[in-house]
Structure formats: C-alpha cells, structure tokens
Amino acid sequence: MADLQLEEVRKVYDNGQVAVHGASFGxxxxxxxxxxxxxxxxxSTLLRMIAxxxxxxxxxxxxxxxxxxxVAPRDxxxxxxFxxxxxxxxxTVAGNLAFGLNLRGLPRADVDRRVAEAAQMLGLDGMLGKRPRELSGGQRQRVALGRALVREPSVFLLDEPLSNLDAKLRHSTRTEIARLHQRLGATMVYVTHDQVEAMTLGQRIVVLDGGHVQQIDTPMALYERPANLFVAGFLGSPAMNVLRGELHAADGLRLALATADGLPAASLPLPGVQVPAAWLGRPVALGVRPEHLRPAAGxxxxARVDVVEAVGSEAYLHLDGAGRALVSRLPPQALxxxxxxxELRADPAHLHFFDPQDGTRLHA
Incomplete structure (x- = not known):
C-alpha cells in the first residue's frame, strides 16, 4: 500500500471555473x-485528479x-x-473480475488465484458463472469492488459506489466495504455526498464546499467541534439547529433572538453558560444539536409542536420556536x-457559537 500527499492541488477549467482551490492534506x-x-x-474532481x-x-x-x-493513470x-x-x-462474473488482469498479461495461474481470493472475500464464490443481468444491484456492486480488488493496487479510489443501491443494500454494502478495509489494511479514498456514509465509514473526513476544504478531522471531532456553520449544518441528521441573535447577561445569560421579517421577540435562557465579556451585546449564531435541545420544565x-416523528428507538419533534423551524431528538417516552x-432548554455543555458574518467558530 502507499500514502498520498496533496500540496496546494488546484483545478481550473478552460472557461476559468475553479473546481478545486488549493487542497492540501495527507x-x-x-x-x-x-x-x-x-x-x-x-x-469527484479531486478524486479524478488522484486517479x-x-x-x-x-x-x-x-x-x-x-x-x-x-504519470499516466495505468502507471x-x-x-x-465508479x-x-x-x-x-x-x-460472467469471473470474466469481469479477470478482464483487467488478462489485459496486463498476467499468468493464468496468478489470475485464477486472485479471482478466487476476491470472490471468497466478497461472497461471490457461487456466482462466478453468472452474468451481470442475473445479479442484484448489491451483487453487481460487489463484482465492481472485486474487479478493483484483484489488481492489488497501492490505493483504492471509490466514487459514490453505493448511490445506485436502495437503503437496505446501501447499509449492507457499506458494512462490507468497512470490513474489507479492515481485512486488507488498504489505503482507500472514498467520495460521497451522503454524510451518514461519511460518518460511518471514514477514519477521517475531508469536508468540501465550493472547491474549498472546510475541515479535516475524525467523524466525532467534526460532529462535536465543527469549524464553521457549513460543517455544522452539513454533518448530522437532522441538521444542527442554528439560532441567531445577541447575548445579554441581564438576569442571567440569554440569547435574544434576532427579530426580522415580522418574527416575534423571543429569547433562549442559557443558565450556567459562561462566555467572554467581548461576546455580550454582539450578534452571534448559536448552534444546538437536536439531541441537546429538549422540552423541559421552567x-x-x-415553541409549538408541529410534527411528531416516532421511529422506534428515538423520536423527533419538529417545532416552531417564535417563527423558527427547530428539531428536537428525544428517547422513546411519552411525547x-x-x-x-x-418550553425548550439547551444543554449548556453542548453549545456551539459562530460568527454570523463569516460562519467561523468562536473560541472562548
């Protein structure tokens, strides 16, 4: 296997469009x-440049x-x-798996060994004689994975490989890819627009927007300390609640919500929260994950409950808080x-403060 290093990698098309702005990471x-x-x-442009x-x-x-x-892709x-x-x-499945190896002129015994090993690893043993039309979508995707696997490359590149599968197959195939990575110890670069796939598969995640790298970190670090409002809103399902307003310390710290477009005046008490004095009286964006914004006494x-979604292991309350759409995640209980x-209260240990102008995280 091998490592990858990108140093200020940039892509500009002939029409002047900048697809990637100076990406640097290892x-x-x-x-x-x-x-x-x-x-x-x-x-995907970044992945194709690597390829x-x-x-x-x-x-x-x-x-x-x-x-x-x-260097040419083949080298x-x-x-x-894909x-x-x-x-x-x-x-047949065997023919598809062996095609690239035969083109490279590998000995027949070596080709047969690699095909057999890949088929066993991906559970395709009993399907080697079948043609693609006889396979399900998940089985076809496993064949595509196997075709990459038999090459024994230094780096695997996967470009949204699960997007054509239904929800159940996506979950099972995602698990297969995770197991395959653990078994091979392979270097893999995986592209997806699905933040659940990213959070469950990635050892680290590169979050991109508009061709710029927004943040690089482990899944839980991104979830717990997003660098800006984009990352905060993109990672997490449902998305983080964001309330905009000013912090005031009279009668205890509270966020006085911004009043615009006819929205009524309202505020969110923040008992037990300490912030720098410089933050008081200035506009801020307060982020609260749905699991940290809950109905409480006092x-x-x-807020008004608009929709209740009970999904077994948890429930979601979709709320109207003074004209603002909010979501609360609750455990199974009387709803x-x-x-x-x-009355909604925010967990003081899990609040995120951002600059409302540029979206960057505010650090105490």
Missing amino acids: IADGELMVLVGPSGCGK GLEEITSGTLRIGGRVVND RDIAMV QSYALYPHM EGLG PAQGAHV
Whole structure:
C-alpha cells in the first residue's frame, strides 16, 4: 500500500471555473479517507485528479512518495470503483473480475488465484458463472469492488459506489466495504455526498464546499467541534439547529433572538453558560444539536409542536420556536401532542457559537 500527499492541488477549467482551490492534506498508508460535500463541491474532481483522469492545474500530488502529476493513470498503481457498475454484460462474473488482469498479461495461474481470493472475500464464490443481468444491484456492486480488488493496487479510489443501491443494500454494502478495509489494511479514498456514509465509514473526513476544504478531522471531532456553520449544518441528521441573535447577561445569560421579517421577540435562557465579556451585546449564531435541545420544565424558548416523528428507538419533534423551524431528538417516552406548547432548554455543555458574518467558530 502507499500514502498520498496533496500540496496546494488546484483545478481550473478552460472557461476559468475553479473546481478545486488549493487542497492540501495527507492520507496515511492504510487509512480510509472520505471526501464529502454537496454536489459541485469538487470532491469527484479531486478524486479524478488522484486517479489521473483530470489534469492537475497546479500543485503537487504524491503517491507513495512519488510525484505523479504527469504519470499516466495505468502507471499510478491505483484501482477505481465508479458510481455505475460498468460491468461487461456478455461476460460472467469471473470474466469481469479477470478482464483487467488478462489485459496486463498476467499468468493464468496468478489470475485464477486472485479471482478466487476476491470472490471468497466478497461472497461471490457461487456466482462466478453468472452474468451481470442475473445479479442484484448489491451483487453487481460487489463484482465492481472485486474487479478493483484483484489488481492489488497501492490505493483504492471509490466514487459514490453505493448511490445506485436502495437503503437496505446501501447499509449492507457499506458494512462490507468497512470490513474489507479492515481485512486488507488498504489505503482507500472514498467520495460521497451522503454524510451518514461519511460518518460511518471514514477514519477521517475531508469536508468540501465550493472547491474549498472546510475541515479535516475524525467523524466525532467534526460532529462535536465543527469549524464553521457549513460543517455544522452539513454533518448530522437532522441538521444542527442554528439560532441567531445577541447575548445579554441581564438576569442571567440569554440569547435574544434576532427579530426580522415580522418574527416575534423571543429569547433562549442559557443558565450556567459562561462566555467572554467581548461576546455580550454582539450578534452571534448559536448552534444546538437536536439531541441537546429538549422540552423541559421552567422558563425556556416557547415553541409549538408541529410534527411528531416516532421511529422506534428515538423520536423527533419538529417545532416552531417564535417563527423558527427547530428539531428536537428525544428517547422513546411519552411525547407531547401535535400543537402542544413546550418550553425548550439547551444543554449548556453542548453549545456551539459562530460568527454570523463569516460562519467561523468562536473560541472562548
């Protein structure tokens, strides 16, 4: 296997569009790194530059310590799994798995060994004689994974490989990829727009938006300490609640919510919260995860329950808090009825403060 190093890697198209703005980060040997972000953020372009399918405008890309900016894709020792299965319909599973190895002229015994090992690892043993039309979507995706696996590359690149699968198959195939990574100890770069996939698969995650790297860290570090409002809103389902207003210390700290577009005046008490004096009286954006914003006895932010979603292991309250859409996540319990009035309190140990202008996290 091999590590990857990107130093100010940039992609500018002929029309002047900048797809990737100076990405710099490293991927350790054996690490599973996920690139995540909304459509058009540059994640697939970045992956294709690593693969050699897109020319790097500027910057340096190293694989295993070797600069590969001008190295052809076939000579980079990488294998790529695409969003579409791209299987040859007239070939059997065994033929699809062996096709690339046969093109490279490997001895028949070596080809057979690699195909058998990949089929056993991915549970395809009994399907080697079948053609793609006889397989389910999940089985076809496993064949596509196996075709990359048999090459025994230094780096695996996966471009949204689960996007064509239904929810159940996505979950099971995601688990298979995680097990495969643990078993191989392979270096993998995985692209997805699905933040649940990113959080469950990645040892570290690169969050991108508009071609810029927003933050790089472990899944839980990103969830618990997002660097800015974009990361805070993108990672987490449901998304983080964001309340904008000013902090005031009279009669205890509270967030006086901004009143605009006819919204009524309201405030969220923040008992037990300490903030720097410089934050008082200035506009802030307060982020609260749904599990840390709950109905409680006593004074809080008044809200009306609009929708109750009970999903077994947990429940979601969709609320109208003084004209602002909010979500609260609760454990299974007696839930307030639709239309009920509740007082919301925020957990003081799990609050996130951001600059409302540039979205960056405020540090005490």
